[in-house]
Amino acid sequence: xxxxxxxxxxxxxxxxxxxxxxxxxxxxxxLQRSYGQYxxxxxxxxxPCQYHEMVKPFIGYVMLNDxxxxxxxxxxxxxxxxxxxxxxxxxxxxPQRQTRSFHExxxxxxxxxxxxxxxxxSEKGGEETEKINVIFVDKDGEEIHxxxxxxxxxxxxxxxxxxxxxxxxxxxxxxxxxxxxxxDTEYYNKLEEPTDEENDMLDLAFGLTETSRLGCQVIxxxxxxxxxxxxxSATRNFAVDxxxxxxx
Amino acid sequence: MSxxxxxxxxxxxxxxxxxxxxxxHVCIVGSGPAxxxxxxxxLKAHEGARVDIIDRLPTPFGLxxxxxxxxxxxxxIAINQFSRVAQHERCSFYGNVKLGSDLLLSELRDLYHVVVxxxxxxxxxxxxxxxxxxxxxxxxxEFVWWYNGHPDYSSLKPDxxxxxxxxxxxxxxxxxxxxxxLLRPRTELASTDIARxxxxxxxxxxxxxxxxxxxxxxxxxxxxxxxLREVLxxxxxxxxxxxxxxxxxxxxxxxxxxxxxxxRIYELLSKAAAAAGTSESDPDQRELHFVFFRQPDRFxxxxxxxxxxxxxxxxxxxxxxxxxxxxxxxxxxxxxDLNCSLVLKAIGYKSVPINGLPFDHKxxxxxxxxxxxxxxxxxxxxxTERGLYVCGWLKRGPVGIIATxxxxxxxxxxxxxxxxxxxxxxxxxxxSKGLMQLLEKREVKKVDFSGWEKIDAKEKQMGSEKNKPRxxxxxxxxxxxxxxxx
Numbered sequence: 142x143x144x145x146x147x148x149x150x151x152x153x154x155x156x157x158x159x160x161x162x163x164x165x166x167x168x169x170x171x172l173q174r175s176y177g178q179y180x181x182x183x184x185x186x187x188x189p190c191q192y193h194e195m196v197k198p199f200i201g202y203v204m205l206n207d208x209x210x211x212x213x214x215x216x217x218x219x220x221x222x223x224x225x226x227x228x229x230x231x232x233x234x235x236p237q238r239q240t241r242s243f244h245e246x247x248x249x250x251x252x253x254x255x256x257x258x259x260x261x262x263s264e265k266g267g268e269e270t271e272k273i274n275v276i277f278v279d280k281d282g283e284e285i286h287x288x289x290x291x292x293x294x295x296x297x298x299x300x301x302x303x304x305x306x307x308x309x310x311x312x313x314x315x316x317x318x319x320x321x322x323x324x325d326t327e328y329y330n331k332l333e334e335p336t337d338e339e340n341d342m343l344d345l346a347f348g349l350t351e352t353s354r355l356g357c358q359v360i361x362x363x364x365x366x367x368x369x370x371x372x373x374s375a376t377r378n379f380a381v382d383x384x385x386x387x388x389x
Numbered sequence: 390m391s392x393x394x395x396x397x398x399x400x401x402x403x404x405x406x407x408x409x410x411x412x413x414h415v416c417i418v419g420s421g422p423a424x425x426x427x428x429x430x431x432l433k434a435h436e437g438a439r440v441d442i443i444d445r446l447p448t449p450f451g452l453x454x455x456x457x458x459x460x461x462x463x464x465x466i467a468i469n470q471f472s473r474v475a476q477h478e479r480c481s482f483y484g485n486v487k488l489g490s491d492l493l494l495s496e497l498r499d500l501y502h503v504v505v506x507x508x509x510x511x512x513x514x515x516x517x518x519x520x521x522x523x524x525x526x527x528x529x530x531e532f533v534w535w536y537n538g539h540p541d542y543s544s545l546k547p548d549x550x551x552x553x554x555x556x557x558x559x560x561x562x563x564x565x566x567x568x569x570x571l572l573r574p575r576t577e578l579a580s581t582d583i584a585r586x587x588x589x590x591x592x593x594x595x596x597x598x599x600x601x602x603x604x605x606x607x608x609x610x611x612x613x614x615x616x617l618r619e620v621l622x623x624x625x626x627x628x629x630x631x632x633x634x635x636x637x638x639x640x641x642x643x644x645x646x647x648x649x650x651x652x653r654i655y656e657l658l659s660k661a662a663a664a665a666g667t668s669e670s671d672p673d674q675r676e677l678h679f680v681f682f683r684q685p686d687r688f689x690x691x692x693x694x695x696x697x698x699x700x701x702x703x704x705x706x707x708x709x710x711x712x713x714x715x716x717x718x719x720x721x722x723x724x725x726d727l728n729c730s731l732v733l734k735a736i737g738y739k740s741v742p743i744n745g746l747p748f749d750h751k752x753x754x755x756x757x758x759x760x761x762x763x764x765x766x767x768x769x770x771x772x773t774e775r776g777l778y779v780c781g782w783l784k785r786g787p788v789g790i791i792a793t794x795x796x797x798x799x800x801x802x803x804x805x806x807x808x809x810x811x812x813x814x815x816x817x818x819x820x821s822k823g824l825m826q827l828l829e830k831r832e833v834k835k836v837d838f839s840g841w842e843k844i845d846a847k848e849k850q851m852g853s854e855k856n857k858p859r860x861x862x863x864x865x866x867x868x869x870x871x872x873x874x875x
Contacts, residue, residue, distance in 0.1 A: 280799075307795055309466065309791060310464065310466045310467065314463075315464045316467070317790075318792045337618065338615070340614070344614055345650070346792075347792065347796050374799060
């Protein structure tokens with residue numbers, strides 16, 4: 142049963158590898174570098190035994206981690222995608238050598254991070270920041286589920302999770318590039334009213350809607366758990382789930 | 390549809406090395422926001438993309454460096470992201486390389502699969518009225534480049550001492566910028582990155598009244614809320630707006646209903662007019678007058694100083710509907726004079742054509758279909774120029790903010806991706822290597838990004854001695870010398 146779960150978890154990680162993303166497992170940040178970089182760096186020789194040694198701490202950590210269920214839940218949420226990924230893995234077999242080398246590269250480059258974090262994680266023990274679920278809907282219509290600590294602003298949260306949300310002025314209310322659309326009016330109403338300064342910037346935002354806000358001004362709080370935020374795009378069809386922005 | 394896309398995405402990702410291992414050589418002409426956002430998105434979208442950004446100035450960042458006002462430092466933060474793009478391993482910046490003189494467009498197209506023209510708008514719209522060439526009349530663009538230390542305009546030497554009045558034609562954000570710089574207390578300007586020669590000139594300036602003249606009304610003014618709020622909040626600056634100018638017609642109401650920003654601007658201006666109060670008799674007080682419904686008919690020449698402007702003759706206007714909610718200004722035949730010694734035209738920029746590039750002289754842009762350049766064949770038919778694209782003001786006209794280029798770049802990269810898929814770029818090109826050979830042969834002293842970093846460090850170091858974020862180097866010689874220093 143656990144093995145089954147582990148293999149599915151493994152598949153979802155493999156599917157995630159091409160993307161650069163942070164994901165949190167009980168406070169530990171694991172950075173997955175983009176696949177391309179690993180192909181380039183896979184020249185280094187790694188003895189198969191070393192490979193297993195490198196993998197062990199990771200697997201061990203995963204087994205000890207009682208938050209594995211949260212990782213699996215996230216994986217479950219992407220069931221469709223996963224099924225597709227598994228299909229692709231079966232129907233498009235990769236050359237064995239290539240698989241080995243990118244696995245090696247992934248684990249070897251992150252090995253120091255794993256062992257370091259492994260010890261830190263055990264030190265940290267019971268420390269737990271309350272987090273809410275936020276769903277970003279990116280320009281291609283894909284949903285990205287992230288956990289955002291209470292008090293963090295949405296722009297920062299997007300960057301932590303490698304979501305393509307621009308922040309040209311880095312949160313100084315001097316641009317409108319972190320513009321997000323709150324997809325449910327219910328959640329929009331739970332936000333504080335925008336200040337004059339934010340409204341001035343929103344005036345100029347591309348694709349402005351009645352439930353638009355600047356991401357850098359939206360702070361995560363418990364009432365926003367489950368909020369869906371769409372990222373406007375020049376080419377995107379806005380009719381996601383029938384949501385149609387009203388002209389301003 | 391999204392499942393098929395996802396499948397293709399996953400497959401292409403797993404096989405990314407084979408699919409995009411063949412390099413896509415891209416040259417972007419212009420290193421402002423349009424150029425950098427395009428580079429950023431291209432690099433992310435295509436692992437085989439190798440991007441070279443060229444600019445005729447030794448310094449990158451376009452109008453973010455030379456256009457954004459010195460008292461708006463938070464708007465310049467975008468430079469951080471642009472720097473990260475320039476430092477990407479598949480991206481290079483080459484300054485002091487001028488298209489049209491150091492190399493031709495045709496040569497670029499031979500060297501690169503994709504050429505993106507993002508060189509913006511370096512010229513101005515003309516009024517086309519008598520007296521426009523009198524001295525003391527400048528375009529706002531020239532004045533902005535002067536106080537921002539652009540090397541082409543450091544010796545502009547505008548006359549700020551002949552009277553206490555300046556007239557600015559136009560009511561957009563550029564007009565507000567120049568008004569603010571003319572009227573802000575000098576002490577506030579001294580700690581910005583304003584060019585040294587401008588700060589000295591402003592310290593001796595006698596300008597105390599600035600008139601912002603627009604040919605239409607407050608509902609049509611092109612400025613935006615943040616800038617207006619800022620100017621209304623400057624200490625010891627008195628705002629003058631005629632209450633009569635604030636009457637709205639039903640057509641105005643309609644315009645405001647359809648545009649959230651128009652409505653908010655009008656409300657701000659009304660509040661400002663109400664709060665104006667009586668003028669105090671302080672000789673040194675600064676006044677900003679909003680003059681609506683006036684269009685310039687001709688410029689008046691000074692009797693004492695031949696060849697120098699002494700005022701503007703303005704015609705009163707009324708608004709007439711031009712269909713689809715738009716209102717245009719029409720002259721009424723009533724005239725009045727406004728005396729001044731300095732006129733700044735802030736009526737819009739215009740792009741500059743180059744040899745070998747199709748150009749629409751009426752609109753002032755390169756003819757294009759969503760970013761792909763089109764030209765006319767001999768028979769008068771439209772054809773797409775393969776591998777040639779435009780982005781930014783050169784594509785859309787000189788409107789919009791820095792962020793507008795984000796979406797422009799996104800659309801552009803979409804076009805390029807489509808063309809890649811259609812197999813438009815199958816021939817092999819030399820790219821960077823070829824460019825380097827060409828520039829060496831022509832002995833062009835290119836400035837790469839590390840050269841800019843040397844300029845940057847020197848400016849910051851000089852600025853720290855004066856409590857400024859930077860002291861700009863304002864001549865070509867100084868810039869090139871700093872870039873080449875060890």
